[in-house]
Amino acid sequence: MVTTAQQYTDLDARAAELDRSHVFHSWSAQAALAPLVVAGGLGTRVWDHSGRSYLDFASQLVNVNIGHQHPRLVEAIQEQAATLATIGPATANLTRGEAARRIVARAPEGMNKVFFTNGGADANENAIRMARLHTGRDKVISTYRSYHGNTGAAIVSTGDWRRVSNEYARGHVHVFGPYLYRSEFWSTTPEEECERALRHLRRVIECEGPAGIAAILLETVPGTAGVLVPPPGYLAGVRALADEFGIVLILDEVMCGFGRTGEWFAFDAHGVVPDLVTFAKGVNSGYVPVGGVVISDAIASTFDDRVFPGGLTYSGHPLAAASIVASIDAMEEEGIVDHARQLGAEVIGPGLAALANRHPVVGEVRGAGVFWAVELVADRSTREPLSAALMGRAKAELLGRGLIPFIADNRIHVVPPCVVTADEVAEALKAYDAVLTLLDEEI
Known part of the structure; x- marks a missing residue:
């Protein structure tokens, strides 16, 4: 039997329907939830049944260190x-x-x-x-x-x-x-x-x-x-x-x-x-x-x-x-720990520092390895945290660009799998750059 694109779309809808009907989620008010459907993954990427792919820069809950489906x-x-x-x-x-x-x-x-x-x-x-x-x-x-x-x-x-x-x-x-x-x-x-x-x-x-x-x-x-x-x-x-x-x-x-x-x-x-x-x-x-x-x-x-x-x-x-x-x-x-250390020092850290220099909404960047936080502020001089509404917009904009972010309070945590490549970091930095530009306009 040939599986059509509509059937894959139906699988995504079915997964969402079952989740809404029967799954009780942690740390959440249940009524407004609309979780991302994930059907498969490999390395630093996951995708839904329809084939929409996302770069996983949350490592789910900062745990998929070796990547998906190693x-x-x-x-x-x-x-x-x-x-x-x-x-x-x-x-x-x-x-x-x-x-x-x-x-x-x-x-x-x-x-x-x-x-x-x-x-x-x-x-x-x-x-x-x-x-x-x-x-x-x-x-x-x-x-x-x-x-x-x-x-x-x-x-x-x-x-x-x-x-x-x-x-x-x-x-x-x-x-x-x-x-x-x-x-x-x-x-x-x-x-x-x-x-x-x-x-x-x-x-x-x-x-x-x-x-x-x-x-x-x-x-x-x-x-x-x-x-x-x-x-x-x-x-x-x-x-x-x-x-x-x-x-x-x-x-x-x-x-x-x-x-x-x-x-x-x-x-x-x-x-x-x-x-x-x-x-x-x-x-x-x-x-x-x-x-x-x-x-x-x-x-x-x-x-x-x-x-x-x-x-x-x-x-x-x-x-x-x-x-x-x-x-x-x-x-x-495979030298994965050394890779994470080197990538943090030579690619992620400098890349995030460059974003901080370009975007007034960034208050501070800190981290090591593949463990970083970008703290967002409404005002650099007072360090007033960026609002929850704008952080919600940042999350939606990043997902719309095919990147799964880790958002906590007024921060974007940059926490990809340890096996992430320099090219994938560049892809993520491009998405962060675009979204930070939007946020700059709101402060």
């Missing part, structure tokens, strides 16, 4: 499904062990165990649990500009608006982290911002009572909050405070890990070793849901003769483990 990952999942589709976490499984070995091979020395979870939220949840049990303390300090997931303790650790309606977990304290462009500390230089943010953190620790604080939980580079690359010395200063007061340092690498910043782990660029590392997203580009916690030997030994009171039915699921093995191997053999 053949090695697809093959690994298929082979594992044919061999053993699932097995309980209490068993020993070769594929799971190989996945854990590859992850700890990229972690700092003295971190030799991995606890697998279903995703990033429950990775943070279990890291908090480990820190509390290891220290015998309760409180967790995290920043206001953060997102750590939508489970009990993870969402309350989160600092943004999504926390406010979900504050059911106990023992959470928030601080301001460094963000020089909108400094809470009246700083004018990165050095001032670092010093004053660390002083603020110290005072909160002292006032909350160090003996009751189990953990400091930070995204190494806060992602959804704005790709806030910490100033030199900040993470080292946090590490020093954690050591001084006997506090566990948890670095959340769920979004920023596995190539996103041009490093295997984002903290590698800052010379800091955490006690616990949480991961998900980029470890296998989300091909199968998975996350986990990389555990320091000191914390892992706490549970040598003591039961760890946590577990998940799908912890270390074989299909997820197979995709991790294939992903890490492919990223290493």
Whole structure:
């Protein structure tokens, strides 16, 4: 039977109809939703049933680091499904062990165990649990500009608006982290911002009572909050405070890990070793849901003769483990992490800086690797954020030009897969340029 163009159009309509009728979407008022229909993808592009193609500069939820439908990952999942589709976490499984070995091979020395979870939220949840049990303390300090997931303790650790309606977990304290462009500390230089943010953190620790604080939980580079690359010395200063007061340092690498910043782990660029590392997203580009916690030997030994009171039915699921093995191997053999670092330094960063120079609507550009934010303002002198209405227009205009953007508050996050090419970046920059020109006319 020959499939006509109308039949493909009908498939798009059917997908949209089923979605509207039966799918309840996260973080959304449901009535006005009209989600993009996606039927397939390859590399940095996705398309609908009718064949309309889009350049994916959101990496979906900043997770498709290795690109869509990488053949090695697809093959690994298929082979594992044919061999053993699932097995309980209490068993020993070769594929799971190989996945854990590859992850700890990229972690700092003295971190030799991995606890697998279903995703990033429950990775943070279990890291908090480990820190509390290891220290015998309760409180967790995290920043206001953060997102750590939508489970009990993870969402309350989160600092943004999504926390406010979900504050059911106990023992959470928030601080301001460094963000020089909108400094809470009246700083004018990165050095001032670092010093004053660390002083603020110290005072909160002292006032909350160090003996009751189990953990400091930070995204190494806060992602959804704005790709806030910490100033030199900040993470080292946090590490020093954690050591001084006997506090566990948890670095959340769920979004920023596995190539996103041009490093295997984002903290590698800052010379800091955490006690616990949480991961998900980029470890296998989300091909199968998975996350986990990389555990320091000191914390892992706490549970040598003591039961760890946590577990998940799908912890270390074989299909997820197979995709991790294939992903890490492919990223290493194909030089994907180095590619992301180089492209960020030589193509994306300079390209975005050129846009900032041309467009008054751009307040600041910041980032590393394939992890960038373009902050848009109505007035450069006051730094007033661009309105939600104009950000909505920016999203619609970019989609209309065949580019899927990641929009957060008054920012366009430039977060393509790590395998993006220089030509594809040029294509995206052309779309951004056209849309920023429209926005310039509105301010």
